[in-house]
Amino acid sequence: MDVRAHMSMLFHLDKCIGCHTCSVACKNLWTDRKGAEYMWWNNVETRPGTGYPTGWEDQEHYRGGWEKNWLGIDLKVHTRTKALANLFYNPALPELDDYYEPFTFRYEDLFNAPEGKHQPTAIPISAVTEEPIDIKSGPNWDDDLSGSPIYAANDPNLEGVSEEVRQQMGEIERVVFNYLPRICNHCLNPACVAACPSGAIYKRGEDGVVLVNEDKCRAWRMCISACPYKKVYYNWSTGKSEKCILCFPRMETGQAPACAHSCVGRIRYMGVLLYDADLIQWAAEGSDEEMFDRQKEIILDPFDPAVIEAAKANGIDDGWIDSAQKSPIYKFVKVWNMAVPLHAEYRTLAMMYYIPPLSPVVSTIEEGLVRLDIAREQIDFELFNSLEKARLPIQYLANLFSGGNEEVIEKILRKMLAVRIYKRRESVEGVIDDATMAMVEAADTTPEEIEAIYRMTTLPTIADRFVFPPYHREMAAEAIFGDPLARKGDTGLGYTKPPKRGA
C-alpha cells in the first residue's frame, strides 16, 4: 500500500446556478494576460450542450484520454514513436476557433471620434490581431441554450438516449438543462503528463496538483490533445502550455482556490483524499462500467489504523491525516456514496468530483401531466419510484459521469430525493410516516445519514466546506535552503524576468 494524499474539489451540481462567478474570479487572477485571453481554466457549461472548446467530449476527433486494449491501456493520441513523428504537426490539436477568437473593444474610439450627430461606438476587435472582428462565438456561447438543435442536439452524451426522450428534452417550455462547472481534474493517471515529450508536466506528490514546468515546456502541444477534458491550453504569445494550478499558492496559505472561494451558490467543497498509488494502474484498466467502482476503491479510509500507519510511513504528517478525516470530499465520495467523477471512462482517474443534479422540480410525471388523482402524500414518491421518467434522463447523466453505468447514478439520485422528501416531511408534516421510512430504506440510507447530508448540503460553514491541511511550506524552505529565514524579504516565486516569448 503506497498511501498518498490528494487535494480534491467537489461540485454539488444541484446547487449550481450557472452565474460564472468562478470563471471570472479565475480569469482575473490567472489568465488576464496576453496569449491567455482565450483560456478559461475554470468554465461553466450548459448541459446538454457542446461545451468549451466546442465538442471537447468527441474523443474520436480530439483523441484525449486512455484507450483500453488487450495489453492494458494506451494513450489515445499517440504511441511514443508517433509522438516524435507528430512534433512538426499535431493532427489532433484544436484550433483557436474551436475555443473562440478572443476579443476586446476599441474603447479609445469613444474618446477620439470626431464630433458628429451620433454617439460613437467601441467596435469589437480581435485580441490576437487587434483588427475589427465579427464576434461569432465565446467561451459560454451556448449558455442556457439547451434544447437548441445547434448546440444541445450535438452533445455526445446523448448517445443511447432514445429519440423520443431527446424530443421531450428539447420541447419548448419543458426544456431541461443543468450547469457543469469544470476545472482541471488533476487526475491520478493524467494523460497530459504521459503525452508530454519533454517531460515538462508533473504531478506534485504531496497534494496531487498537476503542473506544467514552463522552463521545460517546448510547445510540442501533445498535452492539449491528450487531455480528454481539454484543460491544458497553449499560450500563443509565450509559446508555452498553461493549465489550472488549483490555486496552489492560495491552498498553501490555507485559502480556498479562487473559483471555490467566490462560488455564489456555495456548491464547491474541498478536502484531502488518501489513495493507494499502487492500485492506479489496476483502476485505470477496468471496463467502462467498472471504472467508477474501481476509482472509488483506491480511495482509502483515513480512519483505518493500517492506512494511517502506511500514510505516516510515506511521510504524510498528522495534520494531513487529521484533514483527511474531516474531509467533506471523503464523506460525499466514500461514506455517503453520492459523488462521481466526470467521464470516468476516460481512464485518467479524475480527482474532482460531482454530485449529479436532480431534475427540476416535477409537476409532471404521467404523460407530461401531474397526476392530481393520487393522494397528496403519494405525489412525493412518484418520482422516487419512477426515476426512469426523470426529465434529465439517467442515461444522459450516466454518459456524462459514470461511463454509462446507470445504476450508480440512480442510487445517488434516490439518496438525494430521500433527503429532500424526508426533510420536507419532517419540517412540513412534523411526523415521519411508514411510507417515508420505507423510502429511506429503499434509498439505502438512514435518518442519521440524511441529517448529516442535509447539514453538509444546505448549512455548511466555510470551514465545513473547505478543510485545508497544513502545508508546512516553512519545512520545504528549510529543506531547500537549509536556513528557513534564508530568503526572508525576497520577492517570491524565483522568477526575475517577465515570461516573454523567445526569439
Add this chain to the structure above:
Amino acid sequence: MSWNTILFVVAPYVAIVLAVGGTMYRTRREAFSVSSLSTQLLEHRKLFWGSFAFHWGILAILTAHFLALIMPVIFDIWNGSQMRLFILEITGFALAAWALGGMLILIYRRLTSKRVQVVTTKMDVVVLVLVLAQIVTGMWIALGYRFGSFWGTNVFVPYVWSLITLRPRPELVAPLPFVLQLHASLFWAFLIAFPFSRLVHIVTLPLPYLVRPWQKVVWVRRDREFVAKEKKDRASAGIG
C-alpha cells in the same frame, strides 16, 4: 588576413564557440525562452502542408550531409557507378525541392495569415532568409556544379575534418566555386544565429520520451531533502 582565412578559419571557430556556448547558456539560464514556438493553434491548414514537408525534407538532407561527413568512403563506393551517382543526385535534389516547397508554403503563410504575423519576430525573418538561402544555394550547386557528391567527399569533407581536428586547411576550399563557398559561409551564419533564434529548439528533440515512464511525480520536500542531504554528504566527504 585573406578572405579565405577569415571565412574558413576564423568564422567557423567563432560560429562554433558561439553556437555551443550560446546554446548552453540559453538552455540553462534562459530556459523559459526555449520553445519550438508553434503557431499551429493560430493557423493549421497551411502549416500542415508547409511544416511537414519542410521539416522532413530538411531532416533527410541534413542526415545525408552528416553521413557524408562521417563516412565519405561509403559515398565514394556508391558513386562508383554512374547510374548510382545519378540516383543519389536526383534523390538529394528531390528532397531539397520538397523542403523548398514546404519552406515556400511557410513563407506564404507568414505573409498571408494575420494571426501568424502577430507572433512573428525579426529573428524569425532572419531565420527564414538564412534557411531559404541555404536551400537555394544547395540546389544551385546540385544543378550547376554537378557530381557534388564526388568532390564533396574528397575536398570538402577533409576540410571539415581539418577544422574538427584543430589543424585547419582553408586552402582546400579556396579553389572551389563561389556558390560553394557561399553555401559553406552561410552555414557559419546559421550557427551564429542558432542560439539567438528559434533554431535552438533543434537541440530539444525529445528523444528521452521513447523510454521514460508514462507518469511523473515530483515530491517537493522529499526530493529537496534528498538533494540537500546529497550535497551535505558530498561536502563532508570532501567532494565537489
